[in-house]
Amino acid sequence: MLGKLDWSAIPFDQPIPLIAGAVVLVGILAVLAWVVVKGHLPYLWHEWITSVDHKRIGVMYILLASVMLLRGGSDAIMMRIQQAVAYQSQGYLPPEHYNQIFSAHGTIMIFFVAMPFVIGLMNLIVPLQLGVRDVAFPTLNSVGFWLTATGALLVNLSLVIGEFARTGWLAFPPLSELSYSPGVGVDYYAWSLQISGVGTLVAGINLVTTVLKLRTKGMNYLRMPMFCWTTLASNLLIVAAFPILTATLAMLLLDRYLGFHFFTNEAGGNVMMFMNLIWAWGHPEVYILVLPAFGIFSEVVSTFSGKALFGYRSMVLATMAICVISFMVWLHHFFTMGAGPDVNAIFGIASMIIAIPTGVKIYNWLFTMYGGRIRFATPMLWSIGFMVTFIIGGLTGVLVAVPPADFMLHNSMFLVAHFHNVIIGGVLFGAFAGFEYWFPKAFGFRLDERWGKLAFWFTFFGFYVTFIPLYVAGMLGMTRRMQHYDVAAWRPWMLVAAVGMAVLTIGVICQIMQIVVSIRNREALRDRTGDPWDGRSLEWATSSPPPVFNFAFNPDVRGEDAYWDMKAHAKQQSHEHDAPEYHDIEMPRNSPTGFVCAFFATIMGFALIWHIWWMVVLGGIGAFATFVVFAWRDHDEYVIPAEEVAAIDRVNLAERRDLVSMAGTV
Amino acid sequence: MSDQTHMLAGHDLAPGDEEQHSVGARILGYVVGLALALLLTATSFFIAGTDLVWQPSIPVALIVLAIAQMGVHLVFFLHITTGPDNTNNVLALAFGLLVVFLVVGGTVWIMSHLNANMPPMDQIMPMRR
Numbered sequence: 001m002l003g004k005l006d007w008s009a010i011p012f013d014q015p016i017p018l019i020a021g022a023v024v025l026v027g028i029l030a031v032l033a034w035v036v037v038k039g040h041l042p043y044l045w046h047e048w049i050t051s052v053d054h055k056r057i058g059v060m061y062i063l064l065a066s067v068m069l070l071r072g073g074s075d076a077i078m079m080r081i082q083q084a085v086a087y088q089s090q091g092y093l094p095p096e097h098y099n100q101i102f103s104a105h106g107t108i109m110i111f112f113v114a115m116p117f118v119i120g121l122m123n124l125i126v127p128l129q130l131g132v133r134d135v136a137f138p139t140l141n142s143v144g145f146w147l148t149a150t151g152a153l154l155v156n157l158s159l160v161i162g163e164f165a166r167t168g169w170l171a172f173p174p175l176s177e178l179s180y181s182p183g184v185g186v187d188y189y190a191w192s193l194q195i196s197g198v199g200t201l202v203a204g205i206n207l208v209t210t211v212l213k214l215r216t217k218g219m220n221y222l223r224m225p226m227f228c229w230t231t232l233a234s235n236l237l238i239v240a241a242f243p244i245l246t247a248t249l250a251m252l253l254l255d256r257y258l259g260f261h262f263f264t265n266e267a268g269g270n271v272m273m274f275m276n277l278i279w280a281w282g283h284p285e286v287y288i289l290v291l292p293a294f295g296i297f298s299e300v301v302s303t304f305s306g307k308a309l310f311g312y313r314s315m316v317l318a319t320m321a322i323c324v325i326s327f328m329v330w331l332h333h334f335f336t337m338g339a340g341p342d343v344n345a346i347f348g349i350a351s352m353i354i355a356i357p358t359g360v361k362i363y364n365w366l367f368t369m370y371g372g373r374i375r376f377a378t379p380m381l382w383s384i385g386f387m388v389t390f391i392i393g394g395l396t397g398v399l400v401a402v403p404p405a406d407f408m409l410h411n412s413m414f415l416v417a418h419f420h421n422v423i424i425g426g427v428l429f430g431a432f433a434g435f436e437y438w439f440p441k442a443f444g445f446r447l448d449e450r451w452g453k454l455a456f457w458f459t460f461f462g463f464y465v466t467f468i469p470l471y472v473a474g475m476l477g478m479t480r481r482m483q484h485y486d487v488a489a490w491r492p493w494m495l496v497a498a499v500g501m502a503v504l505t506i507g508v509i510c511q512i513m514q515i516v517v518s519i520r521n522r523e524a525l526r527d528r529t530g531d532p533w534d535g536r537s538l539e540w541a542t543s544s545p546p547p548v549f550n551f552a553f554n555p556d557v558r559g560e561d562a563y564w565d566m567k568a569h570a571k572q573q574s575h576e577h578d579a580p581e582y583h584d585i586e587m588p589r590n591s592p593t594g595f596v597c598a599f600f601a602t603i604m605g606f607a608l609i610w611h612i613w614w615m616v617v618l619g620g621i622g623a624f625a626t627f628v629v630f631a632w633r634d635h636d637e638y639v640i641p642a643e644e645v646a647a648i649d650r651v652n653l654a655e656r657r658d659l660v661s662m663a664g665t666v
Numbered sequence: 667m668s669d670q671t672h673m674l675a676g677h678d679l680a681p682g683d684e685e686q687h688s689v690g691a692r693i694l695g696y697v698v699g700l701a702l703a704l705l706l707t708a709t710s711f712f713i714a715g716t717d718l719v720w721q722p723s724i725p726v727a728l729i730v731l732a733i734a735q736m737g738v739h740l741v742f743f744l745h746i747t748t749g750p751d752n753t754n755n756v757l758a759l760a761f762g763l764l765v766v767f768l769v770v771g772g773t774v775w776i777m778s779h780l781n782a783n784m785p786p787m788d789q790i791m792p793m794r795r
Contacts, residue, residue: 212754213754236761240761240762240765244769265786270777270781272777272780272781272784273773273777276773276776276777276780277773280769280772280773324764327764327765327768327769328768328772330772331772331776337780337784338780338783338784339776339779339780339783340779340782340783342779343775343776343779
């Protein structure tokens with residue numbers, strides 16, 4: 001009846017996950033109870049859960065990423081403490097638990113923190129920057145978000161029901177095959193990634209179509225803000241690379257469920273094929289994450305230097321070059337598997353070549369700052385911190401791209417330090433820069449600068465104190481994923497790294513404090529103009545938060561830095577618009593399709609993990625029925641009458657007129 | 667190209683959304699496509715079993731017919747054209763082909779080297795002797 005599921009699935013003998021699970025459960029129930037008692041449930045349902053508004057979905061993506069960042073961060077703290085204490089002892093985490101923690105940490109940080117954070121920012125901002133009213137497929141957008149949330153839910157469910165994979169974040173066979181991992185851990189891993197992978201793929205298709213098909217009048221390709229370009233490149237990579245992940249995991253699942261032999265040791269299976277395929281997805285994935293971050297830095301650096309982006313066309317070219325070359329380097333993740341010198345040499349050279357367009361970008365940002373009037377607001381601090389940190393990470397990356405050096409450093413702590421150096425220094429700093437930069441746009445009030453700067457400095461130095469010692473430990477021969485060790489020379493570095501982790505934790509607390517303080521002071525921090533940073537692109541041309549239709553009129557773009565031009569033009573003519581004539585606006589109706597679909601997907605995923613076949617059928621039929629109901633809907637749009645549009649827009653225009661008349665210099 | 671990239675509806679269309687042809691012309695297009703596809707399929711089956719041609723040329727002929735089949739599908743059913751309204755679709759197709767070429771070609775190349783250098787233990791042992 002319940003497949004493999006029984007009471008033994010709940011780890012009563014392990015206090016840590018049980019207590020953590022209980023605390024989270026109580027927290028969720030408390031929030032739910034508060035929502036119901038206060039009567040916010042209808043609001044939550046109508047305005048957020050069923051929303052197909054790209055801004056709301058973007059905010060929910062970022063919320064999911066932030067919550068999962070805390071989960072993945074807790075894993076990181078536990079690992080750092082374990083390695084600090086587990087010198088010539090077992091530490092406090094038994095091996096089977098420690099192995100689950102490093103696997104969950106990697107899986108969560110990549111798939112449920114970095115991915116939703118960048119997709120959330122793209123969702124929130126790209127339609128605004130393009131001057132359009134929504135993404136190409138609004139309901140599909142909602143489906144994509146809720147399927148990602150399903151994946152995150154399943155991963156967290158594994159904390160208390162069953163176990164998570166003990167295989168590392170990419171579940172290499174033969175360890176992940178049934179003979180070596182008979183439990184449900186790998187199944188939790190694979191099904192949550194399959195389901196959230198569908199979500200990521202539809203988000204990718206949606207954003208590619210949005211950038212290619214929905215641009216406002218005059219917004220041709222070479223007038224698009226840099227963030228739109230990097231969004232295009234990143235989502236092209238999603239569309240091209242995620243099917244490889246899905247196919248690879250599907251083959252692993254066939255091995256585990258139906259006795260196939262794709263990646264087994266025996267019966268003609270080839271383990272090496274898994275490494276090859278997973279990294280053919282895995283390397284483009286790195287650029288899927290970091291390209292949007294590059295776009296964010298381009299926007300931030302240009303805005304806070306008060307200058308147009310230096311070398312816009314070379315930046316576009318570099319972005320698209322990275323997009324293509326990222327598919328030519330994947331072997332550098334397994335130089336040591338034995339492909340031989342000629343294959344290794346080609347991929348080593350390709351890996352070094354990809355550093356060139358990245359270097360072009362760094363110089364472009366530096367030259368954008370050169371001669372500019374730089375304002376050191378929090379987003380700008382994250383951007384400068386990124387440039388310093390990412391260059392170090394990039395240089396160690398070029399070092400491990402040299403095959404002989406890689407043979408020394410493969411799977412050592414040096415590698416761990418390197419990829420944290422680029423992912424934290426690149427993607428996470430970028431996500432935080434974007435968060436600080438666009439928060440006023442999303443919510444209509446600015447974030448507290450004092451707490452924001454504290455958060456930056458603690459995170460920045462905490463990062464170095466944590467990860468520079470790992471470089472050293474790697475040089476001293478320490479391998480990754482060690483539950484305990486007996487080498488005295490490594491111990492001091494692990495202790496320093498634990499101190500660094502404490503500093504990073506203070507940074508996280510400051511970040512939370514920043515949000516709390518800002519929400520409490522929101523009236524004082526209110527942004528009435530919609531343009532708190534003196535911005536350059538179209539998202540600042542509408543109010544904060546933007547109305548549901550984004551723009552009363554589709555803006556007419558006449559050059560790069562569209563909004564900057566409009567402002568300069570308006571100042572010269574000392575007025576903005578004559579009274580315009582408003583029209584009705586059609587917007588897509590909200591739809592519970594995404595939420596209902598993900599509800600059934602959760603049931604199906606859980607049933608697949610535990611081999612509850614009747615429930616798999618139930619979930620599958622439910623998800624398909626949801627799709628059928630949506631496909632046969634009668635009314636998919638509603639009309640916002642012209643008077644309402646006019647009323648909303650007049651407020652915005654009045655505020656803006658004050659801004660223009662108050663502003664002194666350009 | 668820049669003029670084509672303006673968002674003005676009607677300039678840049680998705681496959682299947684192309685400008686209004688009469689129903690008769692569209693049906694004719696599909697019928698021609700179907701006939702060509704059937705012809706190519708039938709030829710493939712015929713070539714595979716025949717002894718009328720030089721035997722080693724059969725695989726090459728099948729590959730050529732398969733590529734022609736893909737071309738027929740792209741032109742008649744997916745409506746890829748060389749017109750200016752189709753730039754996005756053609757570029758997307760090119761990018762897709764490039765990625766498939768890189769991944770499949772690279773995989774074959776990598777795996778052949780890996781299999782040569784890293785055979786299973788029971789195949790290494792005889793080699794050592």
